[in-house]
Amino acid sequence: xxxxxxxxxxxxxxxxxxxxxxxxxxxxxxxxxxxxxxxxxxxxxxxxxxxxxxxxxxxxxxxxxxxxxxxxxxxxxxxxxxxxxxxxxxxxxxxxxxxxxxxxxxxxxxxxxxxxxxxxxxxxxxxxxxxxxxxxxxxxxxxxxxxxxxxxxxxxxxxxxxxxxxxxxxxxxxxxxxxxxxxxxxxxxxxxxxxxxxxxxxxxxxxxxxxxxxxxxxxxxxxxxxxxxxxxxxxxxxxxxxxxxxxxxxxxxxxxxxxxxxxxxxxxxxxxxxxxxxxxxxxxxxxxxxxxxxxxxxxxx
Numbered sequence: 382x383x384x385x386x387x388x389x390x391x392x393x394x395x396x397x398x399x400x401x402x403x404x405x406x407x408x409x410x411x412x413x414x415x416x417x418x419x420x421x422x423x424x425x426x427x428x429x430x431x432x433x434x435x436x437x438x439x440x441x442x443x444x445x446x447x448x449x450x451x452x453x454x455x456x457x458x459x460x461x462x463x464x465x466x467x468x469x470x471x472x473x474x475x476x477x478x479x480x481x482x483x484x485x486x487x488x489x490x491x492x493x494x495x496x497x498x499x500x501x502x503x504x505x506x507x508x509x510x511x512x513x514x515x516x517x518x519x520x521x522x523x524x525x526x527x528x529x530x531x532x533x534x535x536x537x538x539x540x541x542x543x544x545x546x547x548x549x550x551x552x553x554x555x556x557x558x559x560x561x562x563x564x565x566x567x568x569x570x571x572x573x574x575x576x577x578x579x580x581x582x583x584x585x586x587x588x589x590x591x592x593x594x595x596x597x598x599x600x601x602x603x604x605x606x607x608x609x610x611x612x613x614x615x616x617x618x619x620x621x622x623x624x625x626x627x628x629x630x631x632x633x634x635x636x637x638x639x640x641x642x643x644x645x646x647x648x649x650x651x652x653x654x655x656x657x658x659x660x661x662x663x664x665x666x667x668x669x670x671x672x673x674x675x676x677x678x679x680x681x682x
Contacts, residue, residue: 388421388431395469408534416462432470436480439463457487496632501621502527505630508615517580518603519611521572522595523630525551528569530634530652533605533627539594546574563651 395417396410421431423442439460446456464481471479497505506523510516526536535553543552549565565573584596593602605627612627635648 388424389418391430391432391475392417392421392466395466398473399465399469406534412458413462413465416459417466419459420463431466432476434480436484439480439484453487460484460486496636497621497625497629499633499637501619501625502630502633502637504619504621505615505625508618509611511575514580514583515598517572517576518584518595519615521569521576521580522603522608523615524569524572525565526627526630527634528566529563530631531563532631533608536627537595537603537605537608541592541594544573544594546570561650 392414396414399405399413400410417431420434420439420442423445424431424434424438427438429438443456443460446459460481464484464486467476467479467481470476506520506527509519509523511520522536525531526533529551531551531553538554539551544550544565545552549567549570550562551565552560552562554560581594581596584598585600591601595603597603597607609627612625613623616623616625631652635652638648638651
């Protein structure tokens, strides 16, 4: 059995090999690394390496986190990371067994996504100052995210050649490097064209040419963190609650499509969900809103 000088070396080997074999997103791999390093640190206190840990240690760590009132969803994600790591260990002959094999994933209640109403979306989209290049960029980003249901990671990583202005389509590279094409919509396309004509050239000034679509003040692609800060500013300007996140626009995209008659399979394709079950949560959102409208407006509601 191959030995590593440290648990961190073993984790790095797993991450690097998984990236090359499966092409998982950097966000997913970062989550794996973060979870496994937490477990490794806990094992250090017991003079154990992560490669030698067994079912007893894994269950003990999960139980301790539960006693500390860690969120059930966080623990589920942690267990998922450990399962991936130990399956890899078994598959590659780095250890003879998989200590997570008999540990079942917990069943989690599926909370309804925090989605903006159509009026709230309108307020948020109108918040950026379109008199500046940054405002044009942000308006274009918000419009595109709401019109096409993009993930934040997909939005900030867009390249110029992924937008077809003539056909009104955007080509996306989603989770697991899966490609999909989704419509942009006339309004989003209008703001995108304005940004490319008036805003982006200003942001490119004094910087080397690159093909990133949405640029920061440094001329490179705007980061997820920076975009989130802008979102929080616009939420405050629009008088909307600060619990909304950039992902709320993706939720709104799906919910509003369903509310206006789109079928679930179409929404699944547009969102890039590999399983329909992932998309089905939005039917609960739509049903809940329809029920609320019925109770409010029907004489016997």
